[in-house]
Amino acid sequence: MASAKTVPVSPLAPTHRPDLPAIAGVGLATAQAGIRYSARTDVLYVALAEGTQAAGVFTRSRCPSAPVDWCREALKSEGARALVVNSGNANAFTGARGRDAVALTAAIAGRAADCAPQAVFIASTGVIGEPLDATKFEGVLADCAGRVDGGSAAWSAAAEAIMTTDTFPKLATRQARIDGTVVTLNGIAKGAGMIAPDMATMLSFAFTDAALPQAVLQDLLSAGTAKSFNCVTVDGDTSTSDTLMLFATGAAGNAAVTDAADPRLADFKAQLDDLLVELAQLVAKDGEGARKFVTVRVEGATDDTSAHRIAMSIANSPLVKTAVAGEDANWGRVVMAVGKAGEPADRDRLGIWFGDVRVAHAGARDPDYSEAAASAVMRESDIVIRVELGLGTGTARVWTCDLTHDYIAINGDYRS
Amino acid sequence: MASAKTVPVSPLAPTHRPDLPAIAGVGLATAQAGIRYSARTDVLYVALAEGTQAAGVFTRSRCPSAPVDWCREALKSEGARALVVNSGNANAFTGARGRDAVALTAAIAGRAADCAPQAVFIASTGVIGEPLDATKFEGVLADCAGRVDGGSAAWSAAAEAIMTTDTFPKLATRQARIDGTVVTLNGIAKGAGMIAPDMATMLSFAFTDAALPQAVLQDLLSAGTAKSFNCVTVDGDTSTSDTLMLFATGAAGNAAVTDAADPRLADFKAQLDDLLVELAQLVAKDGEGARKFVTVRVEGATDDTSAHRIAMSIANSPLVKTAVAGEDANWGRVVMAVGKAGEPADRDRLGIWFGDVRVAHAGARDPDYSEAAASAVMRESDIVIRVELGLGTGTARVWTCDLTHDYIAINGDYRS
Numbered sequence: 001m002a003s004a005k006t007v008p009v010s011p012l013a014p015t016h017r018p019d020l021p022a023i024a025g026v027g028l029a030t031a032q033a034g035i036r037y038s039a040r041t042d043v044l045y046v047a048l049a050e051g052t053q054a055a056g057v058f059t060r061s062r063c064p065s066a067p068v069d070w071c072r073e074a075l076k077s078e079g080a081r082a083l084v085v086n087s088g089n090a091n092a093f094t095g096a097r098g099r100d101a102v103a104l105t106a107a108i109a110g111r112a113a114d115c116a117p118q119a120v121f122i123a124s125t126g127v128i129g130e131p132l133d134a135t136k137f138e139g140v141l142a143d144c145a146g147r148v149d150g151g152s153a154a155w156s157a158a159a160e161a162i163m164t165t166d167t168f169p170k171l172a173t174r175q176a177r178i179d180g181t182v183v184t185l186n187g188i189a190k191g192a193g194m195i196a197p198d199m200a201t202m203l204s205f206a207f208t209d210a211a212l213p214q215a216v217l218q219d220l221l222s223a224g225t226a227k228s229f230n231c232v233t234v235d236g237d238t239s240t241s242d243t244l245m246l247f248a249t250g251a252a253g254n255a256a257v258t259d260a261a262d263p264r265l266a267d268f269k270a271q272l273d274d275l276l277v278e279l280a281q282l283v284a285k286d287g288e289g290a291r292k293f294v295t296v297r298v299e300g301a302t303d304d305t306s307a308h309r310i311a312m313s314i315a316n317s318p319l320v321k322t323a324v325a326g327e328d329a330n331w332g333r334v335v336m337a338v339g340k341a342g343e344p345a346d347r348d349r350l351g352i353w354f355g356d357v358r359v360a361h362a363g364a365r366d367p368d369y370s371e372a373a374a375s376a377v378m379r380e381s382d383i384v385i386r387v388e389l390g391l392g393t394g395t396a397r398v399w400t401c402d403l404t405h406d407y408i409a410i411n412g413d414y415r416s
Numbered sequence: 417m418a419s420a421k422t423v424p425v426s427p428l429a430p431t432h433r434p435d436l437p438a439i440a441g442v443g444l445a446t447a448q449a450g451i452r453y454s455a456r457t458d459v460l461y462v463a464l465a466e467g468t469q470a471a472g473v474f475t476r477s478r479c480p481s482a483p484v485d486w487c488r489e490a491l492k493s494e495g496a497r498a499l500v501v502n503s504g505n506a507n508a509f510t511g512a513r514g515r516d517a518v519a520l521t522a523a524i525a526g527r528a529a530d531c532a533p534q535a536v537f538i539a540s541t542g543v544i545g546e547p548l549d550a551t552k553f554e555g556v557l558a559d560c561a562g563r564v565d566g567g568s569a570a571w572s573a574a575a576e577a578i579m580t581t582d583t584f585p586k587l588a589t590r591q592a593r594i595d596g597t598v599v600t601l602n603g604i605a606k607g608a609g610m611i612a613p614d615m616a617t618m619l620s621f622a623f624t625d626a627a628l629p630q631a632v633l634q635d636l637l638s639a640g641t642a643k644s645f646n647c648v649t650v651d652g653d654t655s656t657s658d659t660l661m662l663f664a665t666g667a668a669g670n671a672a673v674t675d676a677a678d679p680r681l682a683d684f685k686a687q688l689d690d691l692l693v694e695l696a697q698l699v700a701k702d703g704e705g706a707r708k709f710v711t712v713r714v715e716g717a718t719d720d721t722s723a724h725r726i727a728m729s730i731a732n733s734p735l736v737k738t739a740v741a742g743e744d745a746n747w748g749r750v751v752m753a754v755g756k757a758g759e760p761a762d763r764d765r766l767g768i769w770f771g772d773v774r775v776a777h778a779g780a781r782d783p784d785y786s787e788a789a790a791s792a793v794m795r796e797s798d799i800v801i802r803v804e805l806g807l808g809t810g811t812a813r814v815w816t817c818d819l820t821h822d823y824i825a826i827n828g829d830y831r832s
Contacts, residue, residue: 095780128748332544339479364511
């Protein structure tokens with residue numbers, strides 16, 4: 001059995017771990033099922049009150065994991081009573097055995113939660129292609145169900161149990177008002193490698209006590225994802241297991257709302273978006289080997305979609321990311337990445353900034369450019385690269401991290 | 417002035433540097449113009465006999481370099497009399513000054529070669545965004561024109577002068593028959609970083625004494641590129657300067673051929689394709705930091721285009737490439753890369769091989785899979801990854817290298 005790697009905590013980790021408040025109708029417990037890791041928790045069990053609604057956004061991989069298939073199917077029938085997440089094994093590309101393992105997990109959790117298997121949601125993260133022995137959940141999940149807790153320590157333990165090569169747990173919380181009723185939103189995430197557009201985290205789960213129907217939840221989650229997790233990339237690789245789910249217990253007893261566009265949801269929507277952005281940024285800040293957090297802003301593109309593609313081309317370029325790692329204000333590589341995106345761009349109108357330092361203007365080096373000022377920007381741990389295309393009003397903002405020796409070290413020897 | 421980095425020669429470099437024969441109508445000379453490097457040649461001048469025809473394939477970047485713009489324009493008028501290549505400065509994203517520098521270079525070379533500027537072709541490689549001082553070519557090119565040579569030492573020197581972070585010069589030669597007449601093909605290339613699909617070398621130049629009209633040359637070069645340089649990737653980044661040109665002096669005096677599909681060109685086409693494949697493979701073998709040469713074969717896709725996209729997704733995946741660097745037969749990452757390509761794939765039909773070892777079959781780990789046998793394959797310096805999709809008859813073959821610490825080291829500190 002492998003030990004979890006001991007990698008130093010990312011220098012971009014928040015200095016303070018937030019205390020998450022309890023959410024009525026959500027109880028959490030973690031355990032050591034011995035899936036792959038020793039001497040650490042590797043299972044999260046979440047009990048959800050009767051009446052809980054669920055929504056999900058999943059990987060666009062053409063080869064999704066067995067748990068992703070399961071969740072997509074389970075969302076077709078309303079209601080969620082339990083969430084089971086394990087780390088250490090992704091149960092991906094495991095064929096018929098993978099489907100059996102998911103079904104067995106749901107059956108075990110259903111007995112623990114006293115619900116139908118279809119009300120159980122499952123996510124797995126870790127190595128791909130190794131059979132997952134779901135019999136290890138036998139007893140473990142029932143034990144979890146008997147000791148669930150909603151306090152801040154339980155949230156913290158939950159965020160830790162789902163980590164793989166993450167160097168710090170990721171948690172965030174918000175409050176919102178729906179027609180006068182205060183509701184709470186909590187979220188946890190795990191990321192690290194294989195983070196890419198079109199679902200940019202391995203796993204993230206958000207919970208609220210708001211009372212919202214499934215269709216509304218799904219609309220809100222899909223819209224929020226487009227501005228958060230779909231705007232973060234570590235290495236351009238897309239996991240087979242990417243899963244983002246939102247569960248709403250309804251315990252807050254707010255007024256019934258049946259349309260995601262209802263103005264009474266404006267604050268909830270804003271807070272949900274904000275929560276998702278915070279979690280997505282935490283994923284980038286814990287990108288494997290990350291030493292610098294990079295925000296790429298693109299303005300003046302022909303439209304937002306074009307701006308997003310250009311921003312992702314910059315954020316995914318190994319040459320841009322190694323330049324950031326080397327604290328080199330190498331704007332030539334930014335030009336290269338703009339050019340390779342294949343989107344409308346006029347070389348002679350490009351402007352490029354590192355932080356507040358304009359390094360390129362009208363298709364050439366800015367005559368007032370100061371190498372010293374640009375270098376000072378690059379030495380910061382939080383760097384903004386801004387590109388002005390001068391063609392239209394399309395904008396985009398994405399987040400990434402630098403590409404360092406540690407990325408190679410972590411991924412060149414992951415399985416051993 | 418920066419010194420060229422002293423990086424150890426790639427372990428994938430050929431043990432033998434080929435002796436290239438003379439090609440009637442082609443004379444070469446190199447010089448030290450002091451563009452950026454000290455104590456090494458940085459200019460190649462090639463004199464081409466009157467009547468020489470040219471063809472070119474260039475970067476698809478939306479922000480091409482000034483020399484690329486120049487060559488595209490120059491190809492509109494027939495005839496080539498000189499080629500000037502400099503290393504150290506790409507003259508890319510240099511605005512109006514970049515266009516002026518190209519025009520001045522062409523004027524200086526035109527005087528040296530006694531030809532119109534439009535008969536001069538220009539390529540530049542090196543740092544982006546720095547103005548190129550073309551006055552440094554004054555005198556240098558005339559001197560070169562006075563001492564051109566066609567012997568094997570001159571070809572070797574030519575391949576060396578165009579290197580940037582390359583660790584070895586890249587040369588190849590072939591002979592072909594056109595309707596009974598023997599013709600020769602020589603080629604040189606430089607690559608290293610910023611190598612990607614849709615033109616996968618920084619610079620490559622091929623020369624032949626065959627007599628072929630421009631339109632035929634262009635058809636042959638475009639077709640050959642699709643199967644060679646467009647099938648190689650190092651880091652997925654696309655240079656602003658990618659240039660592949662083919663020059664035909666006509667000195668061999670073969671029978672006139674006016675159609676690329678003429679059966680009398682079958683051997684020439686085969687030999688040209690083969691030359692381009694060899695040069696493209698040399699580029700992958702000298703990928704920045706490369707320790708292993710990787711061939712990715714995809715079979716059973718719905719069509720060839722789909723197969724090519726899946727192969728490129730595998731070849732560009734940082735997680736696949738770091739696994740190869742770590743000698744880890746991590747086929748789960750290959751599944752991930754197949755899934756993220758967005759092309760038709762059925763998880764439960766996938767088969768994956770490392771070398772001759774089938775590691776995955778019908779959507780799961782091969783029951784007969786031997787970790788020891790797969791590990792032995794991964795320890796080789798030449799690795800074939802094969803994916804069978806089981807959907808149709810589409811095939812593709814692409815080449816890449818592993819992603820190592822040295823890639824980070826080379827690119828994290830390139831400009832300093």
